[in-house]
Amino acid sequence: MIAQELPTVMVVDDEPEVLMAVTDALEDEFYVLTSTSPLKARAMLEGDDIAPLVIISDQRMPGMAGHEFLRWARELSDATRVLITGYTDIDALGAAVNAGQIFGYLPKPWTPDRLRRLIREAAEHCAVRRALAEERLLLSHLMNSVPDPIAFKDKNLRYLRSNVAHAKALGVDNPDDLIGRTDQEIGAEGAARREAADQAALEAGITVTDIQQDAPASAEAPSRRRWYSVVRSTFKDGEGATEGLVTIARDITAAKEAEQALSEAHATLERRVAERTEDLAATARDLLAARKAADMANEAKSRYLATVAHELRTPLTGVIGFSELLLRGGVSPGEWHRLLTLQAEAGRTLLGLLDDILDLSKIEAGRLTLENLPLDFRTLVDDCIALVRPSASGKGLAFNSAVTSALPAKIMGDPTRLRQVVLNLLTNAVKFTPAGSVSLTAEVLPPPAGLGGAPSRLRVCVADTGIGIPPERLSGLFEEFSQVDETTARRFGGTGLGLAICRRLVEHMDGRIGVESVPGQGSRFWFELPLAVSAEEAAALPPLTGAGPQAPSGRARGGRRILLVEDDRSTQILVSTILRGVGHEVDIVDNGAAAVQAVDTGTYDLVFMDMHMPVMGGLEATTRIRALQRTPDRPLPPLVVLTAGVTAEERERCRAVGLEIFLSKPVDLEKLLLTAATVGLPGGEGDAHD
Numbered sequence: 001m002i003a004q005e006l007p008t009v010m011v012v013d014d015e016p017e018v019l020m021a022v023t024d025a026l027e028d029e030f031y032v033l034t035s036t037s038p039l040k041a042r043a044m045l046e047g048d049d050i051a052p053l054v055i056i057s058d059q060r061m062p063g064m065a066g067h068e069f070l071r072w073a074r075e076l077s078d079a080t081r082v083l084i085t086g087y088t089d090i091d092a093l094g095a096a097v098n099a100g101q102i103f104g105y106l107p108k109p110w111t112p113d114r115l116r117r118l119i120r121e122a123a124e125h126c127a128v129r130r131a132l133a134e135e136r137l138l139l140s141h142l143m144n145s146v147p148d149p150i151a152f153k154d155k156n157l158r159y160l161r162s163n164v165a166h167a168k169a170l171g172v173d174n175p176d177d178l179i180g181r182t183d184q185e186i187g188a189e190g191a192a193r194r195e196a197a198d199q200a201a202l203e204a205g206i207t208v209t210d211i212q213q214d215a216p217a218s219a220e221a222p223s224r225r226r227w228y229s230v231v232r233s234t235f236k237d238g239e240g241a242t243e244g245l246v247t248i249a250r251d252i253t254a255a256k257e258a259e260q261a262l263s264e265a266h267a268t269l270e271r272r273v274a275e276r277t278e279d280l281a282a283t284a285r286d287l288l289a290a291r292k293a294a295d296m297a298n299e300a301k302s303r304y305l306a307t308v309a310h311e312l313r314t315p316l317t318g319v320i321g322f323s324e325l326l327l328r329g330g331v332s333p334g335e336w337h338r339l340l341t342l343q344a345e346a347g348r349t350l351l352g353l354l355d356d357i358l359d360l361s362k363i364e365a366g367r368l369t370l371e372n373l374p375l376d377f378r379t380l381v382d383d384c385i386a387l388v389r390p391s392a393s394g395k396g397l398a399f400n401s402a403v404t405s406a407l408p409a410k411i412m413g414d415p416t417r418l419r420q421v422v423l424n425l426l427t428n429a430v431k432f433t434p435a436g437s438v439s440l441t442a443e444v445l446p447p448p449a450g451l452g453g454a455p456s457r458l459r460v461c462v463a464d465t466g467i468g469i470p471p472e473r474l475s476g477l478f479e480e481f482s483q484v485d486e487t488t489a490r491r492f493g494g495t496g497l498g499l500a501i502c503r504r505l506v507e508h509m510d511g512r513i514g515v516e517s518v519p520g521q522g523s524r525f526w527f528e529l530p531l532a533v534s535a536e537e538a539a540a541l542p543p544l545t546g547a548g549p550q551a552p553s554g555r556a557r558g559g560r561r562i563l564l565v566e567d568d569r570s571t572q573i574l575v576s577t578i579l580r581g582v583g584h585e586v587d588i589v590d591n592g593a594a595a596v597q598a599v600d601t602g603t604y605d606l607v608f609m610d611m612h613m614p615v616m617g618g619l620e621a622t623t624r625i626r627a628l629q630r631t632p633d634r635p636l637p638p639l640v641v642l643t644a645g646v647t648a649e650e651r652e653r654c655r656a657v658g659l660e661i662f663l664s665k666p667v668d669l670e671k672l673l674l675t676a677a678t679v680g681l682p683g684g685e686g687d688a689h690d
């Protein structure tokens with residue numbers, strides 16, 4: 001057996017024989033260190049290579065009493081101390097035992113057995129104490145290495161033990177400073193609340209609570225309110241009686257913050273989902289509305305096309321039907337004339353419808369360009385009245401018109417389009433008035449209140465005492481193909497496009513149009529336009545209104561020499577027949593080059609010039625004719641454009657080469673005759689307009 005593996009026992013006695021005897025008695029179980037001098041023994045203890053479990057000392061030694069040596073040894077070693085003494089030293093022995101300096105004593109004379117028994121007990125005592133101390137150390141390492149505050153309290157709520165984290169949470173550096181004290185005695189923050197919770201746990205056995213409290217700032221975590229989950233659990237003694245409680249507080253701030261962030265994120269997400277759902281619903285609604293609008297637009301387009309087709313078919317039936325009747329032959333001259341008149345009427349209706357549809361589509365396509373010229377509104381009104389007066393008189397209607405004197409002599413506007421609106425309203429008034437009167441008034445209204453700088457307005461009213469319009473039909477009256485009822489067209493004719501065009505024209509002129517009507521009593525149609533005056537410019541210019549519709553064809557001043565430049569055979573026949581019919585002389589050429597030649601060599605009072613022809617078009621021919629050398633006695637004849645192309649651009653191109661007078665195809669016979677009779681003669685020049 002290796003000596004060092006045995007537990008060490010130190011023996012101090014001044015008598016070597018005693019040392020020998022003790023060694024003999026113990027050496028089987030212990031490694032026995034011996035010394036005859038307390039001083040030497042002390043020096044051995046101070047060296048840290050021995051750690052005896054038991055120190056045995058004789059009481060009676062020269063220089064130092066045994067109990068004094070043992071008191072000394074206590075400071076250097078945790079060994080259990082045993083005194084060997086005689087009965088004479090009984091007083092000192094009692095004092096040593098009472099002071100806790102020795103574990104036991106061995107009275108002399110001792111037997112080896114007794115010695116062995118006592119030393120075994122003492123060694124065991126020391127080993128147990130050492131193990132206990134080690135356990136305590138391990139426990140305190142364990143507690144202090146845990147970041148959670150941990151504390152033990154007895155049932156009176158006094159601290160038994162706490163770890164560093166707990167002490168720090170109470171603002172105390174050393175956990176040992178808490179031991180034996182209550183929270184209230186320490187003056188810790190929240191002491192009363194904590195003790196109440198402790199008391200509740202003592203009664204309940206175990207509790208778990210989440211609390212929030214200010215934590216002192218540390219290097220790792222700045223001061224802020226922190227969350228703790230506190231577990232309190234009681235511990236019991238051997239009989240099962242509650243002895244105290246242990247508290248473990250876990251910092252759950254991160255978890256709480258994460259939980260809060262999560263619930264905020266959740267709420268945000270829910271809100272976003274709700275918003276997105278609403279967005280999607282709105283988009284779906286928009287899409288539905290857009291689709292509905294598109295469907296409605298399509299439907300409206302189809303309806304419009306169906307109506308157009310229907311409207312075209314009616315007059316076409318007349319044109320075709322009468323032609324077939326005539327072609328079949330066997331018609332008397334009187335009947336012949338009647339059928340031709342009806343056919344011409346159907347043709348005119350067709351043309352009117354076509355013009356209206358083109359007008360509308362031009363406006364719809366945004367291609368309507370309004371002119372802005374000085375015009376005499378009074379003359380314009382007179383011209384329109386002159387046009388409708390014959391049919392009004394035919395029905396015995398009275399006709400009144402009053403244009404305020406406040407209206408300047410010349411105003412700015414588009415004469416053609418203004419006339420179109422006035423004429424439409426007048427024609428309707430006459431058409432839908434079986435008896436009574438039709439009146440037109442034009443007045444100047446002051447600028448609307450509150451609109452600084454806005455112009456005065458021209459208000460035109462056309463009132464009649466006719467059939468009137470039911471209130472429920474008033475709102476759609478300015479829509480396309482709106483006729484109050486289906487019999488209207490049959491009874492009165494018309495396309496149902498006139499008012500729709502009027503509304504668009506007036507709105508294009510920045511104006512507005514409206515109607516008031518009482519069924520059976522009459523209607524009052526009105527429109528208002530911003531009034532622009534251009535006095536000087538207007539004064540210098542010839543009147544632009546008045547296509548001379550009231551000028552009778554009989555105003556022709558004898559036969560004239562006319563050159564007709566036209567490639568279309570039927571137009572050649574139609575125009576020449578009509579002109580020759582009233583005494584004019586007509587030469588025909590079918591292209592521009594032939595026209596230049598004819599004018600150069602012949603003498604003409606007037607030229608009707610087509611635009612689109614083979615070899616040379618009308619524009620080039622006109623330019624060349626104007627370049628011809630003429631003498632005062634043989635001046636250049638005036639040129640009148642005769643064309644099916646009547647767009648604004650086309651007219652512009654004509655004007656650029658000096659062509660100012662237009663007749664459009666299909667040819668209006670009245671206008672053709674008037675133009676042939678007057679253009680180029682004093683007082684008649686420039687009057688032909690469509």
Ligand code: ADP
Pocket residue numbers: 424428429432464466467468469477482483484485488489493494495496497498499500523
């Ligand atoms: P139409 O060519 O059919 O007259 P409009 O657009 O000019 O087309 O008029 C549309 C409809 O409005 C007419 O068919 C008629 O039913 C009604 N209307 C227009 N003016 C009058 C009026 N002065 N009195 C009664 N009804 C009118």
